[in-house]
Amino acid sequence: MRISELVERTGVPLATLKYYLREGLLPSGEATSATRAEYGEAHVRRVAVIRALTETVGLSVQKTREVLQLIDRPEDDLFQTLGSAIAALPPSVTQEAGAEYPRAKAVLAKLGQRYDPGFAAVAQLEQALAAAEAAGIPLDDERLAVYGPHVRAIAEFDVRSVPREPTAAVEYAVLGTALHEPVLVALRRLAHQDIAARLFGAGRAESKKPPAKAPTSKGRSRKGG
């Protein structure tokens, strides 16, 4: 397709597509003359990925370029490549050399999880735990015993969904990590509202049938709210 059709297919203005081409985010089309190039479905797909990274995730052009390079040329060590790509995602936390992450390490030990101390999410967890503590609502063992397994179940589904082919795997892992996160955040807030509405239920619109519950450790759904 010509670039004019690429504009139509992607809904992205011509000036923006040209910007992506100039910045090396979007590969050139196949030149069919001095002034024309042919674009294909891979370009349509790539534009969607660029939009997601720059517009939704809010990455700079430079970071977007780095992530796209990892997608296009995954290193032999796919696990390493995945780590590098996801490390580019916000929120950025300053990772000082030799920094200790006492709260995060304690939590990860309780969860029995392995981690790479250089992984950005360790510093992110430390910052989040410190902030909750400073505000007087630390993550205690009771809360961790609930958060841990349910987050893990979500994460297991996420990892099972990753395609096998390395390029597709890096692209999926980056987009899935970044874009399903705000879905989960919004779903948690909406669940809070639904649960609180049922608790304060008197005088409100009639209750619907309660939603499906994740099974308890006894293996049966508890009845009632």
Next chain:
Amino acid sequence: MRISELVERTGVPLATLKYYLREGLLPSGEATSATRAEYGEAHVRRVAVIRALTETVGLSVQKTREVLQLIDRPEDDLFQTLGSAIAALPPSVTQEAGAEYPRAKAVLAKLGQRYDPGFAAVAQLEQALAAAEAAGIPLDDERLAVYGPHVRAIAEFDVRSVPREPTAAVEYAVLGTALHEPVLVALRRLAHQDIAARLFGAGRAESKKPPAKAPTSKGRSRKGG
């Protein structure tokens, strides 16, 4: 305590405390003379809450003031007050009058959840779902069947933890919603890394005992990774 001790107790500079006082975020101490005031534990606590809202959550002074007012003077309808306080939290999404939220409504219907269409989280969910769709990774029924119940289990614990007394309830709900969110986000990313490391396990540091799993619908933990 004098304001100098409040500086020590809170770790916040004197100029900042005076700013909080001027902006009406921090109530005045009890005047013991024309130039001196006495502060108490409630002031220490209030400074921690102000720091959390302005520094960690990133609220403007104006929004912080609004939230603090809801904390201090909860309306008769606690559910309504909680909704207003949490609506002040980021991310802010433009809620246009008469906007439809087709994706969010479809998901909430599948979850059997009630919602207030005016609630900011509905618009946040719509925006998040639309972005995932545009990037080629929509929230399908299979993913929703996993995300839904596990998010709900987390949310049920959150709501059970809310204190009964209205002022404490509003403060807890706001801080808990805002500050445990980045903990959950970081835990998900770390779980991804742990699960992926076990999958790509050959040649890496020896595995630890796998962490506790949330029960499956069969009521038994599945063995293996």
